[in-house]
Amino acid sequence: MDNGKARRTGGVAETAAPGHPERGRGVLEGAFALLDALRRNGDEAGVTELALACGVPKGSVHRLLDQLVGVGAVERRGNRYRVGPQLYRLGQAWEPHPGxxxxxxxxxxxxxxxxxxxxxxxxxxxxxxxxxxxxxxxxxxxxxxxxxxxxxxxxxxxxxxxxxxxxxxxxxxxxxxxxxxxxxxxxxxxxxxxxxxxxxxxxxxxxxxxxxxxxxxxxxxxxxxxxxxxxxxxxxxxxxxxx
The missing domain is CATH 3.30.450.40 (GAF domain)
Structure with a gap:
C-alpha cells in the first residue's frame, strides 16, 4: 500500500497522504495566483512573466492558462494573456453589503x-x-x-x-x-x-x-x-x- 502518491492536475503538482488533505500547490491555488498576477500586471502578460511572478514552472503555467482560457476567465492574444470576461461577470456579482x-x-x-x-x-x-x-x-x-x-x-x-x-x-x-x-x-x-x-x-x-x-x-x-x-x-x- 502506498504511503502517499503524487499526481499532476492542470500542470500543478499535488501530493496526497493517507488520512491527510492534499498537500502542495493545488490547482485552485495556482489558478488564483495566476489570475492575481494578471491583475497586478495591469494589462497583459506572457507565460515567462507569470511563471516568474508565481514561482511556477512555465509548462505548468501554460497548462493552467489553457484551462482558464477554456472557461473564459482568461483571454489570449497571441502569446499574451489577460483577465477574461467571465471573471469580470463573476466579480460584478459580489456585494460587500446588500445593494x-x-x-x-x-x-x-x-x-x-x-x-x-x-x-x-x-x-x-x-x-x-x-x-x-x-x-x-x-x-x-x-x-x-x-x-x-x-x-x-x-x-x-x-x-x-x-x-x-x-x-x-x-x-x-x-x-x-x-x-x-x-x-x-x-x-x-x-x-x-x-x-x-x-x-x-x-x-x-x-x-x-x-x-x-x-x-x-x-x-x-x-x-x-x-x-x-x-x-x-x-x-x-x-x-x-x-x-
Whole structure:
C-alpha cells in the first residue's frame, strides 16, 4: 500500500497522504495566483512573466492558462494573456453589503459632477480598504481611481472606515501624496452601521469644508437608497435564463 502518491492536475503538482488533505500547490491555488498576477500586471502578460511572478514552472503555467482560457476567465492574444470576461461577470456579482454598489452608483456620479473630484467608495476587507466604486475626476492621470484597488488604512478613507468618528469628516491635506487633498466620511446602513467610506480627492488648494459637505450629502443619498431597497438587485425571471 502506498504511503502517499503524487499526481499532476492542470500542470500543478499535488501530493496526497493517507488520512491527510492534499498537500502542495493545488490547482485552485495556482489558478488564483495566476489570475492575481494578471491583475497586478495591469494589462497583459506572457507565460515567462507569470511563471516568474508565481514561482511556477512555465509548462505548468501554460497548462493552467489553457484551462482558464477554456472557461473564459482568461483571454489570449497571441502569446499574451489577460483577465477574461467571465471573471469580470463573476466579480460584478459580489456585494460587500446588500445593494451597496448599486445604491452608490448615482450619488458617486453626482458628487463627481458637482465637485470635479475623483471619487471612491471603499469597504473594509482584511485590514485593508478595498475600492468597490469609483469615478475618475480632475486628478486623472496623476491619481487614477479604479475599482478593486486595495490600500492601507492610514488614508482618509481608511480612517473613516475604522470608526465611529467624533470630529466629523476626515481630511487629508497632502499627507499621503503631494498636491492631493481628500475629504472622507463613513457611509451608514439604515441601522447606523458603517458599511463603507466615501472619499473625494481634489488638487491642493480646494476648499475642503465645501467638499466635505458634498461628500456628506452623497453618503446620505446612499443610505436613503439602501433604506428604500433601491439598490437591491431583482432576481432574473426563469424565462430570461439562457441555458
Amino acid at each position: 451597496l454598489r448599486t445604491a452608490a452608483r448615482l450619488p458617486l456620479q453626482r458628487l463627481r459632477a458637482a465637485s470635479g473630484a475623483s471619487v471612491v467608495l471603499a469597504v473594509l476587507r482584511e485590514d485593508m480598504a478595498l475600492t468597490v466604486g469609483s469615478v475618475p475626476g480632475d486628478l486623472e492621470p496623476l491619481l487614477p481611481v479604479r475599482d478593486g484597488i486595495a490600500f492601507h488604512l492610514d488614508t482618509a478613507a481608511g480612517k473613516a472606515l475604522r470608526g465611529p468618528l467624533r470630529g466629523g469628516p476626515v481630511f487629508d491635506r497632502e499627507d499621503v501624496m503631494e498636491g492631493v487633498c481628500c475629504a472622507s466620511l463613513p457611509v451608514r446602513a439604515p441601522d447606523g452601521r458603517t458599511v463603507a467610506a466615501l472619499a473625494a480627492m481634489v488638487p491642493a488648494g480646494h476648499r475642503l469644508d465645501a467638499l466635505a459637505q458634498a461628500v456628506a450629502e452623497a453618503g446620505a443619498a446612499v443610505t436613503r437608497a439602501l433604506a428604500r431597497g433601491g439598490g437591491q438587485r431583482r432576481p432574473v425571471p426563469p424565462a430570461a435564463l439562457v441555458l
